[in-house]
Amino acid sequence: QRHYGQYDGFVVIHGTDTMAFAASVLSFVLENLQKPVILTGAQVPIHALWNDGRENLLGALLMAGQYVIPEVCLFFQNQLFRGNRVTKVDSRRFAAFCSPNLPPLAVVGTDVTINQELVRKARGKAPLVVHSCMERDVGLLRLYPGIPAALVRAFLQPPLKGLVMETFGSGNGPTKPDLLRELQAAAERGLIIVNCTHCLQGAVTSDYAxxxxxxxxxxxxxxxxxxxxxxxxxxxxxxxxxxxLDCRKELLARDLRGEMTLPAGAKGQPSLSRSTLGRGVAQLLTLSQGAIVSTQEADAVRDAVAPSLACAAAHAGNLEVLQALVELGSDLSLENFNGQTPLHAA
Known part of the structure; x- marks a missing residue:
């Protein structure tokens, strides 16, 4: 945080065994990130004759120094992953990490291919916020067939405040009444339990009984x-x-840092095609995704047009357009060419 303003990007050398955990934690600790923070390491130490450390380090430096990807990432074996989407899948091979539910943000070969539609956009010019207050009393429990309810009860006791529970398939677990009673009792005490599948790919659903x-x-x-x-x-x-407690559960169900893929109906993205103003914002969204112009040009267009669009939306009471502009990273406190802000127009 002390050196954030001095550099355009950061590379963190980290051991591979816990790198996925570190990348995930950093993605939540660092809010309003405007620059790349890239973790990398090696399966074989860089001093060995045959190693992967040199290529990983050079690739991470290339991505951090040449591209604007304002996320916590992990670079390994010529691929740049979103940090909170990776897991280590091999203890020996150079291709040690994968991102099972999101393609790489970039792939390095003879050319560098950036998946611009996947890269998260920086939101406005808000200053970096470092969240140093992280709860330590959280745990991880993997369910298995026949797991005793007494074991689960012992695991759920204070001082535990939150639990990530790995379940079968699409979110199933043992249906024994005594086990479900333990989970219900823990939830009623205020313990937050997050259900994740132990499968490498796929998501938790409620399709099964x-x-x-x-x-x-x-x-x-x-x-x-x-x-x-x-x-x-x-x-x-x-x-x-x-x-x-309800606010915390709501936050957990939301996509905060690109860590989860929400169902199509739950993304909350407004339909912008019902008005001329909405169609204008939809075109601006297309620009921001790099479909027509470069990132720098898109940012310039957004900064020039967004204040007037925001004032028009506020005057019309169009909350959907205002929400879309916020998601673009627009600053709703900026004045339009008449010196008005959306608050004035409203």
Whole structure:
């Protein structure tokens, strides 16, 4: 944080065994990130004759120094991943990490291919916020067939405040009444339980009766988050002061840092095609995704047009357009060419 203003990007050298955990935690600790923070390491130490450390380090430096990707990322074996989407899948091969539910943000070969539509956009010019208050009393429990309810009860005791529970398939677990009673009792005590699948790919759903039963026990769906991301997110949410239990559960169900893929109907993205103003914002969205112009040009267009669009939306009472502009990273406190802000227009 002390050196944030001095550099355009950061590379963190990290051991591979816990790198996915560190990347996930950093993604929640660093809010309003405007610059790349890239973790990398090596399966074989860089001093060895045959190693992967040199290529990983050079690739991470290239991505941090040449591209504007304002996220916490992990670079390994010529691929740049979103940090809170990765997990380590091999203890020996150079291709040690994968992102099971999100393609790489970039691939380095003879050319560098950036998946611009996946890269998260920086929101306005808000200053970096470092969240140092992370709850430590969180845990990870993997269910298995026949797991005793007494063991689960012992695991759920204070001082535990939050639990990531790895379940079968699309979110199923044992349906024994005594086990479900333990989960229900823990939820009623205020313990937050996040349900993640132990499968490498896919998401938690409530399609099956067992999954529905567990959801009825007050458990929050972890969608397609990795266990590393779910644990980091739970620690972050529980570390936020002054929030009610319902607010914390709502935060856990939201996509905060690109860590989860929400169902199409739950993304909350407004339909912008019903008005001329909405269509204008939709075109601006297209620009911001790099479909027509470069990122720098899109930012310049957005900064020039957004204040007037925001004032027009405020005057018309169009909250959907205002929300879309916020998601673009527009600053709603900026004045338009008449010196008005959306608050004046409203």
């Amino acid at each position: 067992a999954g529905m039963a567990m959801a009825g026990a007050g458990i929050v769906s972890g969608s397609d988050m990795t266990s590393e991301a779910a644990l980091a997110k739970l620690s972050y949410v529980l570390g936020q002061p002054g929030l009610s």
